Amino acid sequence: MTDTGKMAVHPWLIFREAWGICRKNLVKLSALYLVFYIPYLLIALLAIAIPGDQTNILNIIITLVGLWSGVTLLVAAYKASQAEKFGVGESLIGAGRYFLKYLGASFLGFITIVGVLLVTASVAIVGSALTARTSVLLSAGIQLAAVVVAISLLVYFMIRWALAGASCVLENKGPIGALKRSRELIKDYINPVVGTYLIYMVTLLLASIPYMIVLSILGDSSDGMEAEVLIGAINNIVINTILIPFLYVIMVVLYRKLKEANEANVRA
Numbered sequence: 232m233t234d235t236g237k238m239a240v241h242p243w244l245i246f247r248e249a250w251g252i253c254r255k256n257l258v259k260l261s262a263l264y265l266v267f268y269i270p271y272l273l274i275a276l277l278a279i280a281i282p283g284d285q286t287n288i289l290n291i292i293i294t295l296v297g298l299w300s301g302v303t304l305l306v307a308a309y310k311a312s313q314a315e316k317f318g319v320g321e322s323l324i325g326a327g328r329y330f331l332k333y334l335g336a337s338f339l340g341f342i343t344i345v346g347v348l349l350v351t352a353s354v355a356i357v358g359s360a361l362t363a364r365t366s367v368l369l370s371a372g373i374q375l376a377a378v379v380v381a382i383s384l385l386v387y388f389m390i391r392w393a394l395a396g397a398s399c400v401l402e403n404k405g406p407i408g409a410l411k412r413s414r415e416l417i418k419d420y421i422n423p424v425v426g427t428y429l430i431y432m433v434t435l436l437l438a439s440i441p442y443m444i445v446l447s448i449l450g451d452s453s454d455g456m457e458a459e460v461l462i463g464a465i466n467n468i469v470i471n472t473i474l475i476p477f478l479y480v481i482m483v484v485l486y487r488k489l490k491e492a493n494e495a496n497v498r499a
Contacts, residue, residue: 237419238492242426245488249481256311260476262319263307267300268471295334302326302333304479305400312483332399335406340392344385351381391417393424397486416489419496427485435474442466 253260271293278289303326310317355377362370391414398409398416417424 238495240420240423240488240492242423242430245423245427245481245484246430249484250477252308252311252484253477253480256307257473257476259317259319260304260307260311260480261472263303263322264300264472264476266319266323267296267303268468271296271300298334298337299326299330301396301479302329302400304476305329305397305483308476308480308483309401311480312487329400329403332403332405332409333396336395336399336409339406339410340388340395343388347381347384347388351377351384390421390424393417393428394482394486394489397482401483401486416486416493420489420492424485424489427481431474431478431481435470438470438474439466 274289274293274296278286278293281289303322306325306329307317307322310322355374358373358377359370362373392410393413394416395409395413398404398412399406402409402412404412
């Protein structure tokens with residue numbers, strides 16, 4: 232328990248537990264990721280090569296593939312965290328139960344973010360237009376205030392809805408219920424949640440160090456640039472194949488710990 236009477240949640244312990252689970256199940260989790268990543272990459276390259284309206288269709292397909300991969304990895308990560316056996320095909324099929332809910336939650340989050348940006352941009356534009364002739368400072372102040380409000384709201388929603396997707400899968404919540412559940416679990420544990428994701432981001436940066444060292448050795452020659460592209464592609468595949476599944480295991484472990492903490496706080 233903390234000084235405030237809440238059950239403590241420690242980012243580093245969550246990170247360590249998640250890595251232990253991921254390491255034991257890395258082959259299957261990575262295989263699941265590649266099942267989606269390879270078609271995703273091929274469709275993305277096709278979208279670049281094909282101009283016109285077909286690109287929009289391909290971009291929609293890319294988005295759906297990305298969302299399905301997220302649901303599938305959450306299903307697999309949950310079973311791995313429970314020490315249950317799971318297969319690639321089983322996880323792919325099991326994801327179908329939650330996909331529409333996950334899609335709905337993602338859509339609601341997306342339109343909320345777009346709405347925040349549109350409203351704050353509109354306020355900034357109108358306010359600036361009305362005050363530009365009378366006071367340059369006031370006009371600049373309105374624009375700055377709009378930017379601050381937009382960033383604050385985006386950070387607020389991104390943190391509190393960080394586990395909405397996990398809620399769809401782990402508790403079978405609908406889109407609105409998942410967003411509410413995520414906020415409910417996270418609201419008293421902002422620092423541990425942010426801390427956990429910060430540790431993960433640092434891990435991403437550390438994993439990129441070998442690639443950056445290779446880039447500095449290759450230099451700016453034409454041969455070096457071709458090698459950079461190849462090495463960059465290999466680097467992304469290797470790192471993503473390990474760290475993307477790891478991220479979903481982190482979500483599952485974090486979700487479980489926050490749920491336990493909130494239930495303990497209610498009982499206390």
